[in-house]
Amino acid sequence: SQTIHQWPATLVQPVGSPLSLECTVEGTSNPNLYWYRQAAGRGLQLLFYSVGIGQISSEVPQNLSASRPQDRQFILSSKKLLLSDSGFYLCAWSVSGSNNYGYTFGSGTRLTVV
Amino acid sequence: AQSVTQPDIHITVSEGASLELRCNYSYGATPYLFWYVQSPGQGLQLLLKYFSGDTLVQGIKGFEAEFKRSQSSFNLRKPSVHWSDAAEYFCAVRSNYQLIWGAGTKLIIKP
Numbered sequence: 205s206q207t208i209h210q211w212p213a214t215l216v217q218p219v220g221s222p223l224s225l226e227c228t229v230e231g232t233s234n235p236n237l238y239w240y241r242q243a244a245g246r247g248l249q250l251l252f253y254s255v256g257i258g259q260i261s262s263e264v265p266q267n268l269s270a271s272r273p274q275d276r277q278f279i280l281s282s283k284k285l286l287l288s289d290s291g292f293y294l295c296a297w298s299v300s301g302s303n304n305y306g307y308t309f310g311s312g313t314r315l316t317v318v
Numbered sequence: 319a320q321s322v323t324q325p326d327i328h329i330t331v332s333e334g335a336s337l338e339l340r341c342n343y344s345y346g347a348t349p350y351l352f353w354y355v356q357s358p359g360q361g362l363q364l365l366l367k368y369f370s371g372d373t374l375v376q377g378i379k380g381f382e383a384e385f386k387r388s389q390s391s392f393n394l395r396k397p398s399v400h401w402s403d404a405a406e407y408f409c410a411v412r413s414n415y416q417l418i419w420g421a422g423t424k425l426i427i428k429p
Contacts, residue, residue: 210361236415247421248408255415294361298415306352306410307417309361 206231210295210310217317223268223282225313227295230276235297237278238307239270242292254278255300290317320345320413324420332428333401339394339423341409350412351392353383356422357405365407368392379403401427 207230217223229235239251250263252270260270267286271279278295292314296307321344331337343349350369354362366377373385383394392409404427410417 238416248419250416253415292359296362306354306364306367306412307362308364309354311361312359314359 206297206308208295208297208308208310210313212313213311214314215316217285217315219287219317220284223280223285223289223315225280225293225295225315227278227280227310228276229278229297232297232299233275234300235276236300237272238296238298239278239280240294240296242294244291248294251280285317287317290315320411320418322409322411322418322420324407324409324423326423327421328424328426330426330428331399334398337394337396337399337403337425339407339409339425341392341394341420342390343392343409343411343418344390345411345413345418349385349392351383351385352410352412352417353377353381353392353394354408354410355379355405356408362408365394399425399427401429403427 210227237254240248241251252262254260254272257272268282292312294312295310298307299305323342325340352367353365355365356362365381366375368375368385376382381396383392385392406422406424408422409420
């Protein structure tokens, strides 16, 4: 069966420090991968999605970047964190090439920038 | 443009009472619709989905939703809520590679 792993679960980082959040999927190949952010009291904001290795689409101009170095690995990064980067980050995957599936989410990373 | 509206930011119901969470969508073609639930500090879990066929779909945890094309709605219902249903609920419509999300409805359960 397919599983998605996301880590770390919580992270406290100072302003100006770098960031790397990792997400991996098991049990499927060529998934669509997504990074979302939830700010406190707000809905889901799509940050990046990827339909294949090295293919990244950015939805919102920001201080963050994403990479997909392997088929089932999706990394969210920043060179210098801002206070506004605080939030709950969610990775998700879906079956490629079909609308008949929803997303499966990881358990999320709570990032606090101090 | 595609959009999803969840008009209620918060809903409070008593334990054991019935529940209906509203969702309206704007989408040009046949919609693929989803309801997700998020417990505090957790990821999102799929409750149910609609693609075609029977407009009343059953999901996990005793939830169901009814697709009404004439009203562009996909409301989520449960006949009797339990305290463990307290969470945030998101409605979404699939558009190409992406899900278009509603803003969510927070469900509060009164004892």
